Amino acid sequence: MAIPLRTLATVSLVKGGQPRMHSSLDSPGWRAYPLGVLGALNVRIPLSIEIESELPSGAGLSSSAALLCSVATATDTLLDLGLSTEELTEATIRAETEFVGAPTGGLDQTAVMQAQEGHVLGIDFANGQRSQHRLDLQALGMSLMVINTGVSHNHLEGGFGNRRDEAHEAARVLGIEHLIHGDPNDPRLTPTLKKRVRHVVTEQARVDDFTTAMSEGDTTSMGALMDASHESLRDDYEVSCPELDLAVAAAHAAGAIGARMTGGGFGGSAIALIETSSQANLVAEVQRRFAAKGSACPEVFVVRPSRGAQVVALS
Numbered sequence: 600m601a602i603p604l605r606t607l608a609t610v611s612l613v614k615g616g617q618p619r620m621h622s623s624l625d626s627p628g629w630r631a632y633p634l635g636v637l638g639a640l641n642v643r644i645p646l647s648i649e650i651e652s653e654l655p656s657g658a659g660l661s662s663s664a665a666l667l668c669s670v671a672t673a674t675d676t677l678l679d680l681g682l683s684t685e686e687l688t689e690a691t692i693r694a695e696t697e698f699v700g701a702p703t704g705g706l707d708q709t710a711v712m713q714a715q716e717g718h719v720l721g722i723d724f725a726n727g728q729r730s731q732h733r734l735d736l737q738a739l740g741m742s743l744m745v746i747n748t749g750v751s752h753n754h755l756e757g758g759f760g761n762r763r764d765e766a767h768e769a770a771r772v773l774g775i776e777h778l779i780h781g782d783p784n785d786p787r788l789t790p791t792l793k794k795r796v797r798h799v800v801t802e803q804a805r806v807d808d809f810t811t812a813m814s815e816g817d818t819t820s821m822g823a824l825m826d827a828s829h830e831s832l833r834d835d836y837e838v839s840c841p842e843l844d845l846a847v848a849a850a851h852a853a854g855a856i857g858a859r860m861t862g863g864g865f866g867g868s869a870i871a872l873i874e875t876s877s878q879a880n881l882v883a884e885v886q887r888r889f890a891a892k893g894s895a896c897p898e899v900f901v902v903r904p905s906r907g908a909q910v911v912a913l914s
Contacts, residue, residue, distance in 0.1 A: 659862020822857025838864025
Protein backbone atom coordinates (compact mmCIF):
# COMPACT_ATOMS: atom_id res chain seq x y z
CA MET A 600 0.00 0.00 0.00
CA ALA A 601 1.02 3.60 -0.48
CA ILE A 602 1.10 5.77 2.64
CA PRO A 603 0.20 9.47 3.02
CA LEU A 604 3.78 10.77 3.14
CA ARG A 605 4.52 12.64 -0.06
CA THR A 606 7.52 13.00 -2.33
CA LEU A 607 6.87 15.94 -4.63
CA ALA A 608 8.77 16.26 -7.91
CA THR A 609 8.46 19.57 -9.72
CA VAL A 610 9.66 19.12 -13.30
CA SER A 611 9.96 21.89 -15.88
CA LEU A 612 11.72 22.60 -19.17
CA VAL A 613 15.16 24.21 -19.27
CA LYS A 614 16.00 26.54 -22.14
CA GLY A 615 19.44 25.36 -23.16
CA GLY A 616 22.23 24.13 -20.93
CA GLN A 617 22.33 21.09 -18.70
CA PRO A 618 19.63 19.52 -16.50
CA ARG A 619 19.26 21.16 -13.10
CA MET A 620 18.35 19.24 -9.97
CA HIS A 621 17.73 20.30 -6.39
CA SER A 622 16.36 18.29 -3.48
CA SER A 623 15.49 18.41 0.19
CA LEU A 624 16.79 14.83 0.43
CA ASP A 625 19.87 14.38 2.57
CA SER A 626 20.81 10.96 1.18
CA PRO A 627 23.98 10.82 -0.93
CA GLY A 628 23.63 9.73 -4.52
CA TRP A 629 19.99 10.77 -4.86
CA ARG A 630 20.65 12.42 -8.24
CA ALA A 631 21.18 8.99 -9.82
CA TYR A 632 17.48 8.25 -9.37
CA PRO A 633 15.92 11.08 -11.43
CA LEU A 634 18.71 10.70 -13.99
CA GLY A 635 17.90 6.99 -14.14
CA VAL A 636 14.25 7.82 -14.80
CA LEU A 637 15.17 10.14 -17.65
CA GLY A 638 17.42 7.43 -19.08
CA ALA A 639 14.72 4.77 -18.80
CA LEU A 640 12.22 7.10 -20.49
CA ASN A 641 14.80 7.98 -23.16
CA VAL A 642 14.35 11.69 -22.42
CA ARG A 643 17.14 13.87 -23.77
CA ILE A 644 15.51 17.27 -23.24
CA PRO A 645 17.16 19.31 -20.44
CA LEU A 646 14.85 19.51 -17.47
CA SER A 647 14.79 21.22 -14.10
CA ILE A 648 13.84 18.79 -11.34
CA GLU A 649 13.14 19.87 -7.76
CA ILE A 650 12.40 17.27 -5.07
CA GLU A 651 10.72 17.73 -1.71
CA SER A 652 10.13 14.61 0.36
CA GLU A 653 8.38 13.84 3.62
CA LEU A 654 9.69 10.26 3.57
CA PRO A 655 12.70 9.45 5.73
CA SER A 656 15.51 7.94 3.68
CA GLY A 657 16.65 4.41 4.53
CA ALA A 658 13.58 3.72 6.67
CA GLY A 659 12.22 0.84 4.61
CA LEU A 660 9.33 3.01 3.43
CA SER A 661 10.18 3.02 -0.30
CA SER A 662 11.63 6.52 -0.40
CA SER A 663 13.65 5.65 -3.50
CA ALA A 664 10.57 4.27 -5.27
CA ALA A 665 8.60 7.40 -4.35
CA LEU A 666 11.38 9.52 -5.85
CA LEU A 667 11.46 7.47 -9.05
CA CYS A 668 7.70 7.39 -9.49
CA SER A 669 7.16 11.08 -8.78
CA VAL A 670 9.77 12.08 -11.36
CA ALA A 671 8.41 9.60 -13.92
CA THR A 672 4.81 10.75 -13.47
CA ALA A 673 5.71 14.44 -13.70
CA THR A 674 7.97 13.93 -16.72
CA ASP A 675 5.37 11.86 -18.56
CA THR A 676 2.79 14.61 -18.04
CA LEU A 677 5.12 17.52 -18.84
CA LEU A 678 6.35 16.02 -22.11
CA ASP A 679 3.03 14.38 -23.00
CA LEU A 680 4.71 10.99 -23.44
CA GLY A 681 1.35 9.22 -23.16
CA LEU A 682 2.74 6.25 -21.24
CA SER A 683 0.44 3.86 -19.41
CA THR A 684 0.74 3.22 -15.69
CA GLU A 685 2.24 -0.17 -16.47
CA GLU A 686 4.82 1.37 -18.80
CA LEU A 687 5.77 3.96 -16.20
CA THR A 688 6.06 1.22 -13.60
CA GLU A 689 8.45 -0.75 -15.79
CA ALA A 690 10.49 2.39 -16.49
CA THR A 691 10.94 3.12 -12.79
CA ILE A 692 12.00 -0.46 -12.13
CA ARG A 693 14.58 -0.25 -14.91
CA ALA A 694 15.77 3.10 -13.58
CA GLU A 695 16.67 1.58 -10.22
CA THR A 696 18.03 -1.76 -11.38
CA GLU A 697 19.82 -0.78 -14.60
CA PHE A 698 20.75 2.88 -14.16
CA VAL A 699 21.19 3.17 -10.38
CA GLY A 700 22.38 -0.41 -10.06
CA ALA A 701 20.41 -1.38 -6.95
CA PRO A 702 19.54 -5.13 -6.86
CA THR A 703 15.86 -4.62 -6.06
CA GLY A 704 12.70 -6.18 -7.38
CA GLY A 705 9.66 -4.30 -8.65
CA LEU A 706 7.49 -4.41 -5.54
CA ASP A 707 8.01 -0.85 -4.33
CA GLN A 708 7.63 0.86 -7.69
CA THR A 709 4.52 -1.15 -8.55
CA ALA A 710 2.87 -0.28 -5.25
CA VAL A 711 3.73 3.42 -5.50
CA MET A 712 2.55 3.70 -9.11
CA GLN A 713 -0.63 1.64 -8.82
CA ALA A 714 -1.92 2.04 -5.25
CA GLN A 715 -5.47 3.26 -4.74
CA GLU A 716 -6.98 5.18 -1.84
CA GLY A 717 -8.37 2.86 0.84
CA HIS A 718 -7.00 -0.28 -0.80
CA VAL A 719 -3.99 -2.54 -0.62
CA LEU A 720 -2.47 -3.87 -3.81
CA GLY A 721 -2.00 -7.56 -4.50
CA ILE A 722 0.84 -8.25 -6.93
CA ASP A 723 1.54 -11.62 -8.54
CA PHE A 724 4.94 -11.39 -10.19
CA ALA A 725 4.58 -14.89 -11.69
CA ASN A 726 1.71 -13.92 -13.99
CA GLY A 727 1.72 -10.11 -13.82
CA GLN A 728 -1.74 -9.86 -12.26
CA ARG A 729 -2.69 -6.96 -10.01
CA SER A 730 -5.65 -6.88 -7.61
CA GLN A 731 -7.06 -4.14 -5.38
CA HIS A 732 -8.37 -5.10 -1.93
CA ARG A 733 -10.43 -2.78 0.25
CA LEU A 734 -8.94 -2.10 3.69
CA ASP A 735 -11.02 0.16 5.93
CA LEU A 736 -8.97 0.32 9.12
CA GLN A 737 -11.30 2.89 10.70
CA ALA A 738 -14.30 0.59 10.31
CA LEU A 739 -12.30 -2.20 11.93
CA GLY A 740 -11.38 0.05 14.85
CA MET A 741 -7.72 -0.53 14.03
CA SER A 742 -4.69 1.59 13.22
CA LEU A 743 -1.55 0.71 11.30
CA MET A 744 1.47 2.33 12.94
CA VAL A 745 5.00 2.70 11.62
CA ILE A 746 7.98 2.47 13.96
CA ASN A 747 11.03 3.95 12.23
CA THR A 748 13.99 2.57 14.16
CA GLY A 749 16.37 5.11 12.64
CA VAL A 750 18.73 2.31 11.60
CA SER A 751 19.37 3.15 7.97
CA HIS A 752 19.61 0.54 5.23
CA ASN A 753 20.99 0.82 1.72
CA HIS A 754 19.96 -1.44 -1.17
CA LEU A 755 23.27 -0.75 -2.90
CA GLU A 756 25.20 -2.21 0.02
CA GLY A 757 24.75 -4.79 2.74
CA GLY A 758 22.86 -8.06 2.59
CA PHE A 759 19.96 -7.19 0.32
CA GLY A 760 21.75 -8.21 -2.87
CA ASN A 761 23.08 -11.30 -1.13
CA ARG A 762 19.56 -12.50 -0.35
CA ARG A 763 18.55 -11.98 -3.96
CA ASP A 764 21.58 -13.98 -5.12
CA GLU A 765 20.70 -16.79 -2.71
CA ALA A 766 17.14 -16.91 -4.01
CA HIS A 767 18.40 -17.14 -7.59
CA GLU A 768 20.87 -19.85 -6.62
CA ALA A 769 18.15 -21.88 -4.89
CA ALA A 770 15.95 -21.63 -7.97
CA ARG A 771 18.88 -22.74 -10.15
CA VAL A 772 19.63 -25.74 -7.94
CA LEU A 773 15.97 -26.78 -7.95
CA GLY A 774 15.56 -26.13 -11.67
CA ILE A 775 12.52 -23.88 -11.21
CA GLU A 776 11.64 -20.31 -12.17
CA HIS A 777 9.71 -19.32 -9.04
CA LEU A 778 10.74 -20.39 -5.55
CA ILE A 779 7.13 -20.72 -4.41
CA HIS A 780 7.17 -24.03 -6.30
CA GLY A 781 10.25 -25.21 -4.42
CA ASP A 782 10.58 -27.83 -1.68
CA PRO A 783 12.43 -26.40 1.34
CA ASN A 784 13.49 -29.92 2.31
CA ASP A 785 15.05 -30.81 -1.03
CA PRO A 786 18.40 -32.49 -0.22
CA ARG A 787 20.13 -30.62 -3.04
CA LEU A 788 19.83 -27.39 -1.06
CA THR A 789 22.37 -26.25 1.50
CA PRO A 790 21.04 -25.56 5.03
CA THR A 791 21.07 -21.82 4.30
CA LEU A 792 19.23 -22.15 1.00
CA LYS A 793 16.64 -24.41 2.64
CA LYS A 794 15.82 -21.57 5.03
CA ARG A 795 15.56 -19.07 2.20
CA VAL A 796 13.19 -21.31 0.23
CA ARG A 797 11.13 -22.04 3.34
CA HIS A 798 10.64 -18.33 3.90
CA VAL A 799 9.48 -17.73 0.34
CA VAL A 800 7.08 -20.69 0.31
CA THR A 801 5.54 -19.91 3.69
CA GLU A 802 5.38 -16.17 3.01
CA GLN A 803 3.40 -16.81 -0.16
CA ALA A 804 0.91 -18.82 1.87
CA ARG A 805 0.72 -16.04 4.45
CA VAL A 806 -0.01 -13.46 1.75
CA ASP A 807 -2.89 -15.59 0.45
CA ASP A 808 -4.23 -16.15 3.97
CA PHE A 809 -3.89 -12.47 4.86
CA THR A 810 -5.89 -11.49 1.78
CA THR A 811 -8.68 -13.82 2.86
CA ALA A 812 -8.60 -12.61 6.47
CA MET A 813 -8.67 -9.00 5.31
CA SER A 814 -11.72 -9.60 3.12
CA GLU A 815 -13.48 -11.15 6.12
CA GLY A 816 -12.44 -8.41 8.56
CA ASP A 817 -10.66 -11.05 10.65
CA THR A 818 -8.15 -8.82 12.40
CA THR A 819 -7.03 -11.59 14.78
CA SER A 820 -5.85 -13.72 11.88
CA MET A 821 -4.32 -10.68 10.17
CA GLY A 822 -2.26 -9.99 13.27
CA ALA A 823 -1.16 -13.59 13.71
CA LEU A 824 0.01 -13.71 10.09
CA MET A 825 2.03 -10.50 10.55
CA ASP A 826 3.72 -12.07 13.59
CA ALA A 827 4.52 -15.25 11.69
CA SER A 828 5.89 -13.20 8.82
CA HIS A 829 8.30 -11.35 11.09
CA GLU A 830 9.50 -14.58 12.65
CA SER A 831 10.20 -16.00 9.21
CA LEU A 832 11.96 -12.83 8.06
CA ARG A 833 14.05 -12.92 11.23
CA ASP A 834 14.88 -16.63 11.38
CA ASP A 835 14.66 -18.03 7.84
CA TYR A 836 15.40 -15.05 5.60
CA GLU A 837 17.58 -13.41 8.27
CA VAL A 838 16.99 -9.80 7.28
CA SER A 839 15.83 -8.38 10.61
CA CYS A 840 18.07 -6.68 13.17
CA PRO A 841 17.98 -6.15 16.97
CA GLU A 842 16.29 -2.76 16.66
CA LEU A 843 13.51 -4.13 14.46
CA ASP A 844 13.00 -7.05 16.84
CA LEU A 845 12.84 -4.60 19.75
CA ALA A 846 10.24 -2.50 17.93
CA VAL A 847 8.09 -5.57 17.28
CA ALA A 848 8.39 -6.69 20.91
CA ALA A 849 7.43 -3.22 22.13
CA ALA A 850 4.39 -3.19 19.87
CA HIS A 851 3.22 -6.51 21.27
CA ALA A 852 3.74 -5.31 24.84
CA ALA A 853 1.53 -2.31 24.05
CA GLY A 854 -1.28 -4.57 22.86
CA ALA A 855 -0.67 -4.80 19.11
CA ILE A 856 -2.42 -7.78 17.55
CA GLY A 857 0.35 -8.13 14.99
CA ALA A 858 3.69 -6.58 14.06
CA ARG A 859 6.48 -7.16 11.59
CA MET A 860 9.44 -5.49 9.95
CA THR A 861 8.79 -3.93 6.56
CA GLY A 862 10.98 -3.10 3.61
CA GLY A 863 14.24 -4.75 2.61
CA GLY A 864 15.45 -5.32 6.14
CA PHE A 865 18.78 -4.82 7.94
CA GLY A 866 17.25 -1.70 9.46
CA GLY A 867 14.38 0.57 8.62
CA SER A 868 10.91 0.28 10.07
CA ALA A 869 8.45 -2.09 11.66
CA ILE A 870 4.68 -1.85 11.31
CA ALA A 871 2.09 -2.72 13.94
CA LEU A 872 -1.64 -3.38 13.73
CA ILE A 873 -3.25 -2.16 16.93
CA GLU A 874 -6.62 -1.00 18.23
CA THR A 875 -6.94 2.71 17.64
CA SER A 876 -7.59 3.33 21.33
CA SER A 877 -4.10 1.93 22.12
CA GLN A 878 -2.04 4.20 19.87
CA ALA A 879 -0.63 6.21 22.76
CA ASN A 880 0.30 3.02 24.62
CA LEU A 881 2.38 1.87 21.66
CA VAL A 882 4.25 5.16 21.41
CA ALA A 883 5.01 5.13 25.15
CA GLU A 884 6.15 1.51 25.16
CA VAL A 885 8.45 2.01 22.20
CA GLN A 886 9.97 5.07 23.87
CA ARG A 887 10.44 3.19 27.14
CA ARG A 888 12.08 0.11 25.64
CA PHE A 889 14.46 1.97 23.36
CA ALA A 890 15.44 4.34 26.18
CA ALA A 891 16.16 1.33 28.40
CA LYS A 892 18.58 0.10 25.73
CA GLY A 893 20.22 3.50 25.49
CA SER A 894 19.00 3.89 21.91
CA ALA A 895 17.52 6.92 20.21
CA CYS A 896 13.74 7.00 20.32
CA PRO A 897 12.16 5.86 17.04
CA GLU A 898 9.73 7.98 15.11
CA VAL A 899 6.24 6.49 15.45
CA PHE A 900 3.28 7.53 13.31
CA VAL A 901 -0.02 6.29 11.88
CA VAL A 902 -0.50 5.50 8.19
CA ARG A 903 -3.45 4.52 6.03
CA PRO A 904 -3.86 3.04 2.54
CA SER A 905 -3.46 6.02 0.22
CA ARG A 906 -3.40 6.86 -3.45
CA GLY A 907 -0.10 6.39 -5.22
CA ALA A 908 1.69 8.56 -7.80
CA GLN A 909 -0.43 11.33 -9.26
CA VAL A 910 -0.17 14.77 -10.81
CA VAL A 911 -1.09 17.37 -8.19
CA ALA A 912 -0.62 20.60 -10.16
CA LEU A 913 -0.01 21.88 -13.67
CA SER A 914 1.59 25.27 -14.24
